[in-house]
Amino acid sequence: MIADDVYRRGRAGLPSWITDYDGRRTELPIARWMGGTHSTIEDIRADEASIAFCTGPTLDLGCGPGRLTEALTRAGVPALGVDTSSVAVEITNQRGGFAVEQDIFSALPRAGHWSHVLLADGNIGIGGDPAALLATVRALLHQSGTAIVEVESTPDVDDRNRMVRWETGDSVGEWFTWASVGVSSLRALAVTAGLRARRTIESNGRVFVELAVHSIDRGAEHP
Numbered sequence: 001m002i003a004d005d006v007y008r009r010g011r012a013g014l015p016s017w018i019t020d021y022d023g024r025r026t027e028l029p030i031a032r033w034m035g036g037t038h039s040t041i042e043d044i045r046a047d048e049a050s051i052a053f054c055t056g057p058t059l060d061l062g063c064g065p066g067r068l069t070e071a072l073t074r075a076g077v078p079a080l081g082v083d084t085s086s087v088a089v090e091i092t093n094q095r096g097g098f099a100v101e102q103d104i105f106s107a108l109p110r111a112g113h114w115s116h117v118l119l120a121d122g123n124i125g126i127g128g129d130p131a132a133l134l135a136t137v138r139a140l141l142h143q144s145g146t147a148i149v150e151v152e153s154t155p156d157v158d159d160r161n162r163m164v165r166w167e168t169g170d171s172v173g174e175w176f177t178w179a180s181v182g183v184s185s186l187r188a189l190a191v192t193a194g195l196r197a198r199r200t201i202e203s204n205g206r207v208f209v210e211l212a213v214h215s216i217d218r219g220a221e222h223p
């Protein structure tokens with residue numbers, strides 16, 4: 001699996017890339033995903049800002065090598081990472097987090113009982129259909145739960161079902177669909193899924209939106 005290769009290389013400090021159907025190739029921010037000594041101070045601040053939203057049991061969907069799952073666990077917040085890469089899950093568990101090797105669209109533990117769901121590092125793009133992903137997220141949360149979603153810094157970006165693949169120096173993965181959304185697009189999509197944007201924060205150019213389960217007695221978004 002290409003993701004396993006990417007994370008093995010990340011652990012060794014080696015780069016990998018994402019390529020789109022038009023042939024555009026961009027280096028993956030693997031150092032940021034690895035966390036720990038690979039992180040910049042800006043990365044650390046953004047991570048702290050995003051996990052500050054999580055005060056109860058948290059599901060980290062597409063956790064990668066699990067720096068956020070680990071940080072939450074160390075802070076005493078019950079957290080479970082989910083990723084289809086066995087190497088990502090192994091790294092998460094080795095660093096002191098808890099993760100399971102599962103598809104986020106499969107039946108996950110404690111569905112309907114999570115206080116928070118994290119979609120960090122652009123993971124709102126998983127599957128290429130953010131509306132379907134948000135419906136899945138809503139079903140994982142309890143009635144007063146929230147989702148913390150990292151979005152593009154340009155508010156009206158809404159780019160769905162884009163074909164991309166990961167590449168290393170010597171291997172090329174299968175094409176898969178991905179999406180990118182900005183805060184304005186996310187707000188509209190969230191409503192359809194029974195969620196509502198409550199807060200948006202920015203940290204060093206990265207933007208995080210807190211979505212709350214929609215209920216008539218919840219207030220509107222405030223800055």
Ligand SMILES: C[S@@+](CC[C@H](N)C(=O)[O-])C[C@H]1O[C@@H](n2cnc3c(N)ncnc32)[C@H](O)[C@@H]1O
Pocket residue numbers: 003032033034061062063064065066067068082083084085088102103104105120121122123126127
């Ligand atoms: C953009 S990376 C995010 C990295 C991660 N948040 C981190 O900090 O390292 C996306 C991650 O989602 C995982 N992934 C993609 N599709 C998935 C799916 N359907 N179910 C579970 N994990 C998935 C990939 O294996 C990858 O680790």
